[in-house]
Amino acid sequence: MKGMTIIVKTISSWVKVLIFLFGIYIILFGHLTPGGGFAGGVILASSYVLLMLAFGREFAEENLSLPLASKLDCAGALLFAAVALCGLLYGAAGFFWNFIHQKYLMGTDYEFNLVSAGTIPLSNIAIGLKVGASLFLVILTLSMCCKDFKPGSTENEKE
Amino acid sequence: MAVFYILLLFMIIAAIIAVETDNLLSSVICVGAIGFGGSLIFLFLRAPDIAITQIVVEVLGLIILIRATISRDRTFITGDREFFGMVVSIVIIFVIFLAGMKVFETLPTFGTPIFATVGDSASQAYISEGMQKTGATNLVTSVILDFRAYDTLGEATVLFTSIIGATVILRRKAKKLPEEPDQ
Amino acid sequence: MLYALCFLLFTIGLYCAVTKKNMVKIVIGIMVMEYAVNLFLIMLGYRMGGVAPIIGRSDLESGLGGFVNKSVDPLPQALVLTAIVISLGSLALMISICVRTYEKYGTFDITQIRRLKG
Incomplete structure (x- = not known):
């Protein structure tokens, strides 16, 4: 895969920033508007997949290499578990206790603020990181596998 | 109310084409049609979160499926499995369908x-x-x-x-x- | 009636997964079943003329007691939201098995994958 024509490359180099920003917006405002970590994470992954389809696999791998993607994946899972554990350690009220909201934000005028809902935005960020990194990882692995076939099998590399 | 029937019939027709066609690439594209129709239904069922997630997941799933099927020849596989097993499985599926229809009568009507x-x-x-x-x-x-x-x-x-x-x-x-x- | 159409979609997916010989067709049948189940769960929580379970400013001013009587059910939506992403992960797993099998045997036909090779 050497990438596509110059038209696709130019358009996708402009559009990728918008897709990435939209994914970040969906993640950060997940507790106020439709969206959340799952949808935002898949949008983040799809921006990198667009890079991979337009510029070729090597270019995408320079931007986000495979070990870095797997580290981000693990970091998202650990961050989500750490947020859950903080609820256990902080107030001893239980796993996944929303301690920030219950302790600090409860009486204040919290409605419709970006900084509200306690641990939910943190969990959204963790879930978005995890879903995006893992989906990018699996598509990268899939394209690496399909790259070279054994001479006995049937693959015509015309593109 | 009518929009649900139209979209569901669209999904069912796309599913039948996806199951019955021999060309694997058009079958994959019909799966995309099912997914986008489902996303529209989710939007009309007042579930915007699910609609957003379904659209983006559908795009990535189509990329995965097309990556697996494109530029492979020998994907045209005709014929089914052996006759007796197929008849038995179709009869069992039909019985499951009839039993399911009886179960759905006990559910509350659509809309509550x-x-x-x-x-x-x-x-x-x-x-x-x-x-x-x-x-x-x-x-x-x-x-x-x-x-x-x-x-x-x-x-x-x-x-x-x-x-x-x-x-x-x-x-x-x-x-x-x-x-x-x-x- | 809508439930019956939804179940018909599930049955088509089951038929495809049971009777087809092509591996990718089996994966497609499993995907169709997933769509049907997700759709059925969301339909169970729909309220005729309801609103999405997202609280706006006007709902907050008029009190949340009235919002219970006009919102759709948020619980199936939450369950389906996780199920959709899981379905993408399992799709990737199934497709990788198909790709690996094609590399090894040169075909997607499951009736020809009988001999030991390698």
């Missing part, structure tokens, strides 16, 4: 959610108290990340495991231990 017929259910508590308890105005997010966050933790584990499985299956050659004696 189950939590409205049951007094003091969990969903009523989520709707009426979710804003004060979590501070999130999007109630779906407050359910998946606060009230039922164990579910999300299990989901993260399942996703992690499936990605590890795919990576292991697709790895080109097995990693050798350093001191392993070579045969």
Whole structure:
């Protein structure tokens, strides 16, 4: 895969920033508007997949290499578990206790603020990181596998 | 109400074409049609979260499916499995369908959610108290990340495991231990 | 009636997964079943003329007691939201098995994958 024509490359180099920003917006405002970590994470992954389809696999791998993607994946899972554990350690009220909201934000005028809902935005960020990194990882692995076939099998590399 | 029937019939027709066509690429494209029709239905069923997620997941799933099927010849496989087993399975599927129709008669009619017929259910508590308890105005997010966050933790584990499985299956050659004696 | 159409979609997916010989067709049948189940769960929580379970400013001013009587059920939506992403992960797993099998045997036909090779 050497990438596509110059038209696709130019358009996708402009559009990728918008897709990435939209994914970040969906993640950060997940507790106020439709969206959340799952949808935002898949949008983040799809921006990198667009890079991979337009510029070729090597270019995408320079931007986000495979070990870095797997580290981000693990970091998202650990961050989500750490947020859950903080609820256990902080107030001893239980796993996944929303301690920030219950302790600090409860009486204040919290409605419709970006900084509200306690641990939910943190969990959204963790879930978005995890879903995006893992989906990018699996598509990268899939394209690496399909790259070279054994001479006995049937693959015509015309593109 | 009519829009649900139209979209569901569209999905069913796309599913029949996806099942019955011989060309694998057009079958994959029909799966995309099912997914986008489902996303529209989710939007009309007042579930915008699901609609957004379904659209983006559908795009990535189509990329995965097309990557697996494109530039492969010998994908035209005609004929079914042996005759007797196929007849038996079709009869069993038909019986399951008839039994399912009897079950659906006991459900409340379309348009009345189950939590409205049951007094003091969990969903009523989520709707009426979710804003004060979590501070999130999007109630779906407050359910998946606060009230039922164990579910999300299990989901993260399942996703992690499936990605590890795919990576292991697709790895080109097995990693050798350093001191392993070579045969 | 809508439930019956939804179940018909599930049955088509089951038929495809049971009787087809092509591996990718089996994966497609499993995907169709997933769509049908997700759709059925969301339909159970729909309220005729309801609003999405997202609280706006006007709902907050008029009190949340009225919002219970006009919102759709958020619980199936939360369950389906996780199930959709899991389905993408399992799709990747199944497709990677298909790709690996094609590399090894040169075909997607499951009746020809009988001999041991390699």
